[in-house]
Amino acid sequence: MLRHAFSRILLAVSALVCAAAELPAADRPNIIWIMADDLGYGDLGCFGQKVIQTPNLDRMAMEGMKFSHFYAGATVCAPSRSVLMTGLHHGHTRVRGNAGKTNPAAQALKEGDVTVAKVLKDAGYKTALIGKWGLGDVGEAETGLPRKQGFDYFYGYLNQTHAHNHFPDYLWRNETKEPLSNIVSPLGENGGGYATDPVHFSDDLFADEALKFVEENKASPFFIYWSLVVPHANNERTRELKDGAEVPDYGPYADKDWPNPDKGQAAMITRLDSYVGRMLKLLKAQGLAEKTLVIFTSDNGPHNESNHDLTRFAPSGPYTGIKRSLTDGGIRVPLIAWWPGKIKAGLETRHVASFADWMATAAELADAKVPEKTDSISFVPTLMSNGAKQEQHEFLYWEFHEGGFKQAALYQGRWKGIRAEGSDALVALYDQQNDVEEKTNVAAENPDIAAKIGEYLKTARTDSADWEPRWKAEGKKKKK
Known part of the structure; x- marks a missing residue:
């Protein structure tokens, strides 16, 4: 534990040293982090979508930089966002799974947690969260409300069940419920349901709100965490109507000879694309393009919850698995970085990075301090095409609590180890460099590497009362 704590301190100090060398304070950019929900690595044309x-x-990719080896914080929503916000990997961050209504406090950030929004706010940035949160709610989980976690302004959904419904009858503006004219058939708790009379599509409203925030705050540095809901399914609508691809219209796919869920899935992604186009156009029109870093990515791998045909779109690209998988299809996500005049156009990097690295990256850009406890390595040197200064991770880490505790680690950017239920279970080892589909377990041929990853997995996570592995919790019960 001391060794891991010391290494995190060294990373934080190193990031501060790099900050002084890489980017003068006068060049602090506006920062916009745009994140899709359940968008796969292969869902974009620039990442192979046909x-x-x-x-x-x-076009954003052609004008900026593509990351081909970028990883989400987790294979499902809430923990991935917790990693993004805290700069702590999945075994250290506060929220490690989707707790939902059964234990909302376990899915909330707490007082004392340090988010990237807090770091940027303390550095003088205006901070806004627009869209889906998932790390705090009214009631038992209010410690995680956005404005208690560093955001000056919030507009959107607090909990993810409510966010299933793309046509809700209310959204939150800060801590106030703001009614919408959609007529909703409620299902379950936490705002779940679907619209029987849809009028206002939430992501359309979020796009308007994000553009408005830029126009109103262009005189000072700002940070927007624009957390889209598309192309996530409306799970309740899927159960009731067999079609969870909820979208105002089918756009260019209306005349396709496809089932409606397929049309809707494609239309959501193309609609999402139009939002990004509007933002980049606004930044150019306002003279802010050269002053603004825009990053686009997704929170985890693609879903299969709209009743659409995965084979039609191949959303995981060349990788195996989807959301809830620890193979790369569930955790490797597209990332595009755009900053005209700073990031060279048309580049693709193989630098291996993850959501945890956003903390150190944002802090360096803002000339701010990285929290003392961190698993974050800034990728600013990569953005600035200064690869010689780019630090590398020895390990990336993930875990998953649904259906039995599982762990995974990526070692040296090449070797993926996955361990199923049980602390001493054997590690399945895949050579991601030569087997991107992770089809062949090569642990027997590489016992030293498998053993090294296995030892790391034993110490990678800190204990959390809210997120104990099932085998560990059951062991405690037996002792009683």
Whole structure:
């Protein structure tokens, strides 16, 4: 434990040293982090998609930099966002799974947690969260409310069940419920349901709100965490109507000879693409493009919850698995970085990074301090095409609590180890460099590497009363 704590301190100090060398304080950019929900690595044209149209994001990639080896914080929503906000990997961050209504406090950030929004706010940035949160709610989980976690302004959904409904009858503006004219058929708790009379599509409202925030705050540095809901399914609508791809219209896919869920899934992604196009156009029109870093990514791998056909779109690209998988299809996500005049156009990097690295990256850009406890390594040197200064991770780490505790680690950017239930279970080892589909377990041929990853997995996580591995919790019960 002391060794891991010391290494995190060294990373934080190193990030501060790099900050002084890489980017003068006068060049602090505005920062916009745009994140799709359940968008796969292969869902964008610039990452290999052949069917769905994404012209704006493809242009963004041509004008900026693609990360081909970028990883989400987790394979599902809440913990991935917790890693993003805290700069702590999945075994250290506060929220490690989707607790939902059964234990909302376990899915909330707490007082004393340090988010990237707090770091940027303390550095003089205006901070806004627009869209889906998932790390705090009214009631038992209010310690995690956005404005208690560093955001000056919030507009959107607090909990993810409410966010299933793309046509809700209310959204939150700060801590106030703001009614919408959609007529909703409620299902379950926490705002779940679907609209029987849809009028206002939430992501349309979020796009308007994000653009408005830019126009109103262009005189000072700002940070927008624009957390889209598309192309996440409306799970309740899928159960009731067999079609969870809830979207105002099917756009260019209306005349396709496809089932409606397929049309809706494609239309959500193309609609998302249009939002990004609007933002980049606004930044150019306002003279802010050269002063603003825009990053686009997704919170985890693609879903299969709209009743759409995965084979039509191949959303995981060349990788195996989808959301809830620890193979790369569940955790490797597209990332595009755009900053005209700073990031060279048309580049692709193989630098291995993850959501945890956003903390150190944002802090360096803002000339701010990285929290003392961190698993974050800034990728600013990569953005600035200064690879010689880029630090590398020895390990990336993930875990998953649904259906039995599992762990995974990526070692040296190449070797993926996955361990199923039980602290001493054997590690399945995959050579991601030569087997991107993770089809062949090579642990027997590489016992030293498998053993090294296995030892790391034993010490990678800190204990959390809210997120104990099932085998460990059951062991405690037996002792009693």
